[in-house]
Amino acid sequence: xxxxxxxxxxxxxxxxxxxxxxxxxxxxxxxxxxxxxxxxxxxxxxxxxxxxxxxxxxxxxxxxxxxxxxxxxxxxxxxxxxxxxxxxxxxxxxxxxxxxxxxxxxxxxxxxxxxxxxxxxxxxxxxxxxxxxxxxxxxxxxxxxxxxxxxxxxxxxxxxxxxxxxxxxxxxxxxxxxxxxxxxxxxxxxxxxxxxxxxxxxxxxxxxxxxxxxxxxxxxxxxxxxxxxxxxxxxxxxxxxxxxxxxxxxxxxxxxxxxxxxxxxxxxxxxxxxxxxxxxxxxxxxxxxxxxxxxxxxxxxxxxxxxxxxxxxxxxxxxxxxxxxxxxxxxxxxxxxxxxxxxxxxxxxxxxxxxxxxxxxxxxxxxxxxxxx
Numbered sequence: 001x002x003x004x005x006x007x008x009x010x011x012x013x014x015x016x017x018x019x020x021x022x023x024x025x026x027x028x029x030x031x032x033x034x035x036x037x038x039x040x041x042x043x044x045x046x047x048x049x050x051x052x053x054x055x056x057x058x059x060x061x062x063x064x065x066x067x068x069x070x071x072x073x074x075x076x077x078x079x080x081x082x083x084x085x086x087x088x089x090x091x092x093x094x095x096x097x098x099x100x101x102x103x104x105x106x107x108x109x110x111x112x113x114x115x116x117x118x119x120x121x122x123x124x125x126x127x128x129x130x131x132x133x134x135x136x137x138x139x140x141x142x143x144x145x146x147x148x149x150x151x152x153x154x155x156x157x158x159x160x161x162x163x164x165x166x167x168x169x170x171x172x173x174x175x176x177x178x179x180x181x182x183x184x185x186x187x188x189x190x191x192x193x194x195x196x197x198x199x200x201x202x203x204x205x206x207x208x209x210x211x212x213x214x215x216x217x218x219x220x221x222x223x224x225x226x227x228x229x230x231x232x233x234x235x236x237x238x239x240x241x242x243x244x245x246x247x248x249x250x251x252x253x254x255x256x257x258x259x260x261x262x263x264x265x266x267x268x269x270x271x272x273x274x275x276x277x278x279x280x281x282x283x284x285x286x287x288x289x290x291x292x293x294x295x296x297x298x299x300x301x302x303x304x305x306x307x308x309x310x311x312x313x314x315x316x317x318x319x320x321x322x323x324x325x326x327x328x329x330x331x332x333x334x335x336x337x338x339x340x341x342x343x344x345x346x347x348x349x350x351x352x353x354x355x356x357x358x359x360x361x362x363x364x365x366x367x368x369x370x371x372x373x
Contacts, residue, residue, distance in 0.1 A: 002014065002015045002037035002038075002040075002041060003015075003016075004030065004033050004034060004037060006030070010026040010027065010028060011026065011027045011028070011029060011030045011032070011033040012024065012025070012026050012027075012033070013025050013026075013027065013033045013036055013037050015037060015040055015041065023040065055098065055099050055100035055144055055145065055146055055147075056098050056100040056101075057098065058098055058099050058100075058138075058144060059095070059097075059098055059099075060094050060095055060096075060097055060098065060099050060102055061090065061094075061095030061096070063099060063134065063138055064086050064089060064090060064095065064134070066142075067086070067134050067137060068082070068083065068086055070137075082130075085126065085127060085130050086130075088114075088127065089110075089127065089130070089131070092110050092113065093106075093109075093110075094106060094110055099135075099138060099144065099146065100146065100147075102151050103148065103151050104151050104154045104155050106151070107131065107151050107152050107154075107155040108155055110131075111124060111128070111155065111158070114127060115158065121157070121158040121159060124157070124158060125157050125158070128152065128155070128157050131152045132150060132152040132153060135150040135151065135152055135153075136150060167322070168314060168315060168316070168319040168322065169319075169322070169323055169326065170315075170319075170323050174310070174312050174315070175197070177310040177311075177312065178193065178306055178307065178310050178312060178315075179193065179194070180310070181306040181309045181310045182302070182303075182306045185302065185305065185306060185309070186302035186305075186306070188247060188292060188293070188294050189294065189299055189302040189303060189306070191243045191246055191247045191292075192206055192243075192292060192294070192299060193303070193317075193320060194239060194242070194243040195240055195243040195244065196317070196320045196321060196324060197239075197320055197323060197324050197327075198237050198239040198240040198243065198324070199221070199234050199236075199237075199240050199324065199341065200321050200324035200325045200328065200341055200342050201223075201234065201321070202318075202321060203296060203299060203300075203317055203318070204296065205223055206292060207290075207292055207294070207295075207296055207299070208223075208290070209221065209223075209244075209290065209291045209292065210290055210291070211290075211291055214236075214244060214291075216236070216241070218233075219235060219236045219241075220233045220234060220235055220236055221233070221234045221236055221240070221244075223343075232340070232343050233340075234341055235341060244291060247291055247292060299317065300317060303317050321342075325338060325341075325342050325350070328341060328342075335347050335350055338350060
């Protein structure tokens with residue numbers, strides 16, 4: 001039976017029914033209080049009443065933590081992506097609210113804030129789908145009832161638009177200026193940049209290179225885990241070997257960077273004139289040693305600082321991979337050869353690196369015909 005009374009300018013409703021939890025709510029008018037009492041009692045009799053008290057006491061930030069703990073993703077890359085997405089959501093105001101108080105307007109606000117940061121519609125749709133999935137788990141797997149259902153389901157996603165493909169190349173003496181600054185400010189980052197330009201490797205792939213992955217006998221670097229979850233072998237040019245050797249010597253064998261003679265002697269020994277010496281630490285045979293010790297974020301920061309110091313604008317670390325792959329095509333390598341190095345499984349993805357010009361194609365055809373004559 002419901003009890004309605006006025007206190008401190010508001011009308012309060014107290015509902016006590018056998019077999020149900022007591023309810024106490026406040027309303028601005030007696031009419032609203034009376035309507036709430038009648039509807040609630042009727043739903044309890046009909047068996048359609050949803051107790052929202054658990055949802056009211058459940059913080060969304062805690063739900064994100066629980067959801068993350070319960071995930072068992074087969075692919076490590078998928079798990080990393082999930083954690084990254086969850087961390088972005090944790091930066092929003094949603095984590096301050098109870099799940100009962102997250103309604104469509106709060107989801108719309110989150111969408112607007114994310115889109116205002118310049119992300120693509122495709123990126124937000126991934127966030128949207130994750131939020132939708134979390135609220136489904138909250139209701140179906142955890143048994144927490146939400147009176148209004150999944151709030152994300154009632155919010156539309158932005159129209160999918162293809163992002164503009166980046167086509168930033170190094171111009172003029174930018175490479176020289178960048179490396180000159182990095183050699184003085186962050187020697188390890190300078191070596192990573194040189195290795196990226198020599199191989200086209202991704203930042204994450206470079207950071208995970210183990211000493212045991214380097215095979216100088218076959219002049220290649222074996223990457224067991226890549227973005228596409230397929231191992232691949234990358235040919236090592238002299239420039240790539242130099243970068244790896246310098247980092248190995250400086251970081252692991254503790255040869256001082258300022259001693260060029262010792263460094264040159266060690267590199268010559270590693271590269272060998274007819275004699276190959278593998279990059280291994282004599283103490284533990286180099287099985288579990290990472291060649292590079294910096295963290296990915298530290299590399300990004302050092303790279304950004306160097307670009308600023310060198311007055312280079314609009315260049316990201318990933319642009320170096322674009323530059324390296326473009327150079328491979330300019331050297332005359334074909335699609336199959338470049339895909340073997342870059343790790344692209346789809347040839348269509350490599351088209352943006354070819355930078356084909358009509359005059360170059362015409363000259364190539366003319367040259368081919370001249371040679372046949």
